Amino acid sequence: MKDFLSLAKDRYSVRRLSEKSVPQELLEKILEAGRCAPTAHNNQPVRIWLIQSAEALEKVRSAADFAFLKTAPAVFAVGSEPSAAWVRPYDGKNFADIDAAIVATQMMLEIHDLGLGTTWVGHFDADKLKGLFPEMIPYNLIALFPVGYPAEEARPSRLHEDRKPEEETVKRI
Numbered sequence: 820m821k822d823f824l825s826l827a828k829d830r831y832s833v834r835r836l837s838e839k840s841v842p843q844e845l846l847e848k849i850l851e852a853g854r855c856a857p858t859a860h861n862n863q864p865v866r867i868w869l870i871q872s873a874e875a876l877e878k879v880r881s882a883a884d885f886a887f888l889k890t891a892p893a894v895f896a897v898g899s900e901p902s903a904a905w906v907r908p909y910d911g912k913n914f915a916d917i918d919a920a921i922v923a924t925q926m927m928l929e930i931h932d933l934g935l936g937t938t939w940v941g942h943f944d945a946d947k948l949k950g951l952f953p954e955m956i957p958y959n960l961i962a963l964f965p966v967g968y969p970a971e972e973a974r975p976s977r978l979h980e981d982r983k984p985e986e987e988t989v990k991r992i
């Protein structure tokens with residue numbers, strides 16, 4: 820990818836994934852992209868799970884109803900532990916979810932940069948997932964990333980081009 824803006828604009832939510840397996844070294848790079856992310860006060864309250872075994876994939880698939888989750892050869896889950904996160908002293912704001920979102924965003928962009936595809940899945944049953952993976956209980960779970968090679972028929976959805984006009988999002992003051 821030539822430059823960051825091209826990467827960011829070119830990425831889209833891939834909702835058709837092939838079942839072709841992903842080389843382990845690429846999965847390790849995605850983990851590394853998450854691990855090098857900044858976090859508030861450098862507290863690093865984030866945990867990333869790489870889900871690859873048939874048994875674990877079966878469990879994660881039961882917590883969200885998306886066809887592309889069923890074909891993905893690997894799934895990442897991202898969460899953060901509020902008790903380990905920085906809290907802003909002025910107003911008590913806990914930065915756990917923000918830290919997790921930065922980690923997740925870096926992973927999502929790395930997935931695209933590697934020629935793989937994913938969709939950030941936030942619509943899943945977090946309580947069910949925690950029941951199936953008790954080690955996740957202390958964490959706010961914010962993302963699942965089913966990862967694989969985009970299927971031949973994968974295309975951006977209509978929403979990919981649908982962004983508010985600049986004046987609604989940006990205020991120049």
Ligand SMILES: Cc1cc2nc3c(=O)[nH]c(=O)nc-3n(C[C@H](O)[C@H](O)[C@H](O)COP(=O)(O)O)c2cc1C
Pocket residue numbers: 830831832833938939940941942943975976978979980
């Ligand atoms: C925090 C977050 C949660 C999301 N959750 C889901 C989801 O559960 N299912 C889904 O199909 N897409 C989900 N998406 C993808 C968005 O729908 C998508 O990013 C948006 O429509 C823009 O399309 P694009 O990613 O192709 O540019 C999520 C995206 C974000 C950032």
